[in-house]
Structures are given as structure tokens and as C-alpha cells.
Amino acid sequence: MAALVWPIDATTPDLSRLQEAAKLLHQGKLVVFPTETVYGLGAHAFDRQAVQRIFTVKGRPASNPLIVHIASPEQFDQVTSGCPPLARRLAEQFWPGPLTLVLPKHPQIPAEVTAGGPTVAVRIPAHPVALALLRIAGVPVAAPSANRSTAISPTRAEHVMSSLGEAVDLILDAGPCPRGVESTVLDVTVDPPRLLRPGPITVPMLESVIGSIAVGPPPSAAESPAPRSPGQMARHYAPRTPLRLVSVEQLPQEQSRLTEQGLRCGILELPNDPRQAAAILYAELHRLDAAGYDLLLAPLPPDTWDWLAIRDRLQRAAHA
Ligand code: TXA
Numbered sequence: 001m002a003a004l005v006w007p008i009d010a011t012t013p014d015l016s017r018l019q020e021a022a023k024l025l026h027q028g029k030l031v032v033f034p035t036e037t038v039y040g041l042g043a044h045a046f047d048r049q050a051v052q053r054i055f056t057v058k059g060r061p062a063s064n065p066l067i068v069h070i071a072s073p074e075q076f077d078q079v080t081s082g083c084p085p086l087a088r089r090l091a092e093q094f095w096p097g098p099l100t101l102v103l104p105k106h107p108q109i110p111a112e113v114t115a116g117g118p119t120v121a122v123r124i125p126a127h128p129v130a131l132a133l134l135r136i137a138g139v140p141v142a143a144p145s146a147n148r149s150t151a152i153s154p155t156r157a158e159h160v161m162s163s164l165g166e167a168v169d170l171i172l173d174a175g176p177c178p179r180g181v182e183s184t185v186l187d188v189t190v191d192p193p194r195l196l197r198p199g200p201i202t203v204p205m206l207e208s209v210i211g212s213i214a215v216g217p218p219p220s221a222a223e224s225p226a227p228r229s230p231g232q233m234a235r236h237y238a239p240r241t242p243l244r245l246v247s248v249e250q251l252p253q254e255q256s257r258l259t260e261q262g263l264r265c266g267i268l269e270l271p272n273d274p275r276q277a278a279a280i281l282y283a284e285l286h287r288l289d290a291a292g293y294d295l296l297l298a299p300l301p302p303d304t305w306d307w308l309a310i311r312d313r314l315q316r317a318a319h320a
């Protein structure tokens with residue numbers, strides 16, 4: 001059955017709709033909601049069956065744990081057991097916002113959420129709709145990005161409808177997600193803390209609060225049998241059309257070479273500002289993927305901290 005789709009204002013959401021959405025979460029239903037990064041596929045984090053359904057719907061390996069979303073730091077104690085002081089400092093600085101902290105897990109978090117592991121990933125999202133929904137629901141909500149496993153993440157409700165529209169119960173449509181790439185994931189259970197996924201909160205931003213962190217693993221190490229962050233799979237965020245990375249200098253040559261071979265090439269064109277580029281990255285990939293090209297070419301952005309999240313997503317999207 002097709003999901004209900006409810007338009008909802010991104011800045012002053014209709015509370016009666018959110019009450020209905022929260023009721024569905026409490027009934028074990030799957031509710032797709034906007035965050036500042038991407039749309040999330042939400043379930044009541046303490047409802048094992050609902051959490052299991054997330055994995056089924058996404059085709060996600062059970063070994064890949066979920067992020068738990070909370071409304072305020074007071075809910076910390078429901079999801080973690082023992083939060084290191086530096087995690088509190090990061091939370092104070094960057095929450096609500098696109099930073100996920102990996103912390104020791106509270107015993108009441110079901111093993112399904114954490115893929116059987118001893119840690120739980122937690123964040124407070126900054127989107128007014130997400131925050132209000134979490135407050136009204138009053139429980140932690142487990143939510144991965146609302147796409148099928150390894151496919152391009154959704155930054156608009158239409159992206160969700162075309163891939164998971166038949167498999168979820170409700171989609172709250174608040175328009176485009178402002179940040180456009182998934183949250184930064186930082187493991188603070190290790191010393192020094194380790195960056196598991198680059199995102200909008202950059203390495204220099206983190207280091208300005210807690211000092212030096214470990215960055216990695218590099219994409220090649222992610223193929224080892226037991227990667228530290230199970231979600232760091234080499235192929236991810238990928239369009240169905242093959243995507244090839246090229247240097248900015250090589251792009252014109254490569255384009256004419258491929259065109260001479262009779263191939264129809266789509267070019268990923270991003271703004272020069274990394275924040276603006278992130279905001280449209282996935283929508284552009286979705287658009288190019290639907291346009292029927294033989295091949296997509298993406299110029300690789302500069303090797304700087306500000307572009308790290310986008311480089312990471314493009315490298316995974318290009319991985320055959
Ligand atoms: O911006 C975001 O983080 C979005 C929105 C919806 O909040 N969510 C998201 O979830 O991107 P997902 O499931 O697509 O990615 C979660 C990432 C995965 O790479 C996963 O492996 C990692 O976080 N992760 C989750 N729990 C973890 C844990 N306990 N230890 C290490 N990595 C973990």
C-alpha cells in the first residue's frame with residue numbers, strides 16, 4: 001500500500017500532524033521525516049519489530065547499526081550508559097545539528113539497533129520538523145537515511161516516494177533538506193576519538209573543541225572483513241548509471257573521448273562553495289540518474305577538509 005504523504009511546513013510545522021505521526025511511531029509504524037541532512041526512515045527505537053522492519057524495507061545488512069535520534073540532552077541517559085566529558089562538550093557545541101556521536105550503549109537499546117554491538121550512535125537533529133516530532137513522540141527514534149541500502153540518499157520527499165513509497169507508512173514532506181549530506185559520525189568511545197564518516201561538521205570544527213582526532217579508515221581499508229564503522233562500505237550512495245570521477249583538468253578531454261565512442265555522458269556540476277554543493281549533491285545525482293545517460297562524469301573537488309564529505313560520497317558512489 002502506498003504511504004500517506006503529508007506536506008508539512010519546514011519552519012512552523014503543524015503540531016496536529018506531528019501528533020498523528022508520533023502516534024504511528026508508537027504503534028510500531030515507519031515514519032519518514034525530514035532532517036537538516038537527509039530524510040530519515042524512523043521507528044520507535046525500543047520497538048524491536050519496528051526496527052527490524054527498517055532493515056527489511058531498506059535491504060540493509062543486519063550488521064549495519066542505526067543512528068538513534070533524541071530531542072534533548074536529557075534523553076542521553078535513556079540511550080547511553082556513561083557519556084565521556086568530551087562528548088558533552090561536543091553536544092553542547094554542535095547539537096542540535098549534523099553530528100552523530102558513538103557512545104557506550106544503554107542496556108535498554110535493543111541489539112537490533114546497534115547490530116549487536118556495545119556502542120550506540122546518537123544525535124539531536126536540527127530540523128524543526130524532526131525536533132518537534134521527537135519531542136512529541138517522547139521516545140528515541142532509530143532512523144537511517146530513507147533510501148534502499150547502497151542507493152543515493154534522499155534529500156527530498158520525492159526521492160523517498162520513488163524508492164520506498166510502497167514500503168513505509170507515512171512520509172512527512174517538508175521540501176529539500178538544507179545540508180544535503182549525512183551527519184558527521186565520530187566515535188568517542190576510543191582515544192583519540194575517531195572520525196567514522198565525514199559530514200557537515202568538519203575535522204577542524206571538531207578539533208577546535210576537543211583537540212586532535214583520528215581520521216579514517218581510508219576507503220581501501222573499508223573493504224576489510226570487519227570495518228570499524230559497518231556503514232563505511234566502499235560502494236554506497238550510488239546511482240544506477242555508472243559514475244566516473246575525473247580531475248577538473250581532465251574533464252573536457254574525457255567528455256569528448258567518451259562522446260566520440262558514442263556514449264551519452266551526464267556531467268555532475270556543483271557550485272564552488274562546499275556547503276552549497278552539499279545541499280544539491282544528492283538531488284543532482286538523482287536527477288542525472290533518471291535522465292538516461294550511459295555514464296556520469298564527476299569532477300573531483302579539492303582535497304580540503306571543507307570538501308571531505310563530498311569527496312567521500314563521490315568516491316563511494318563511483319565504486320564499481
Ligand atoms: O544525517 C544522518 O546521520 C542521517 C539522518 C537521517 O539522521 N542518518 C543516517 O543514517 O545517515 P545511516 O543509517 O544512513 O548511516 C548511519 C551511519 C552508518 O555508517 C553506520 O554504520 C554508522 O552510522 N553507525 C551507526 N551506529 C554505529 C555504531 N554504533 N558504531 C559505529 N558506526 C555506527
Ligand code: MG
Pocket residue numbers: 144145153
Ligand atoms: Mg544511509
